Amino acid sequence: MDIFETVAAKAAGIAAASPLASVLAGRQDLLELTERAHDAALRPKQPGGLSHSERSALACRIAKLNNESVLANHYENLMDGNNDAVADTGFHGGDNARLKAILRHTDLVTVDPKEAVEGDIAALKAVGIDEPDIVRLSELIAYVSYQIRVVAGLRLMAAVS
């Protein structure tokens, strides 16, 4: 894998000619795994109750909540037009109980994870979201939150290099 073609390196604007190239190459394995985890969270072979389309839109929403416009654009490019409202941070699910619960949970865990309590998982179960899907949603939110911080950090490295 060319680590300079990964989503994280490209979003941070670090190319093979960058003075940081050798530093990133020193952690080639970790940047490869970061990209593989992206594919596992966004494009899993077994998506369960969270379609690839919905995952992309949720990831776009998470990036927007982090004011991370470059990754928001990346995730928007993965969207297929079927779940555009999900990526709108002003949309909270309308009359769709499942979607309301998913968006509420996504926003809470993205922005203020310390406030998550037992009742927040119970609220997902109450609208019929099964336990594997609760874990899939949690991994998606958590992975994108990780990737956003890696990109923010890489950009700051580039700013002082």
Add this chain to the structure above:
Amino acid sequence: MSEVIKELTTVIPYWQPRVTPVELETATEEQLEAMKVTVSNTGIGAYTLVLAHDPETLSERTPLFNGIMYSRGGLSRAETEMGAVAASVVNRCIYCAAVHSNRYNQLTKDETVMDSIFASGEDADLDPRQKAIMNFASKLSQCPSEAGKEDMERLVENGLGMDEVLDLILSASLFGWANRLMHVLGDSLPQVPQD
């Protein structure tokens, strides 16, 4: 049920899942593979069994986690643990904060640093390099990130090489991931609940 722990501690709690863990007896081949279950390794914890509901992500996450926390070179093991603690304090993940402050203490044989971080937060009594690390990792852990160029410059001024900075970013970011699983999918209890 015993009371959920709310205060930061270096004593490792019992983690009680809010989602039913996968059962080893009924796990699929893919789930077993993701959990690295072998004949000689059947002592899989509840956390891994919960994450096995999503084996594709777990399969990538485990080597990434181990690579960030235990790779040779770059940032020292203790300072890598400090990055994990900074994120866990911001996200108030009692379990992760306990495990990684405990490891920090074991590695450094010095409990005063974590005691001070837990008691005083940003005003903790740390040396300048430790302060720069805690400051950067804590700000990166906010949503949105509050880390700026001056915070990065402070790392460099305090002697961190770019390889060490990259490891710190990976550690703090990884706990932005781990905290959002551990703190959201379970409760930290002082002891195993009695049925």
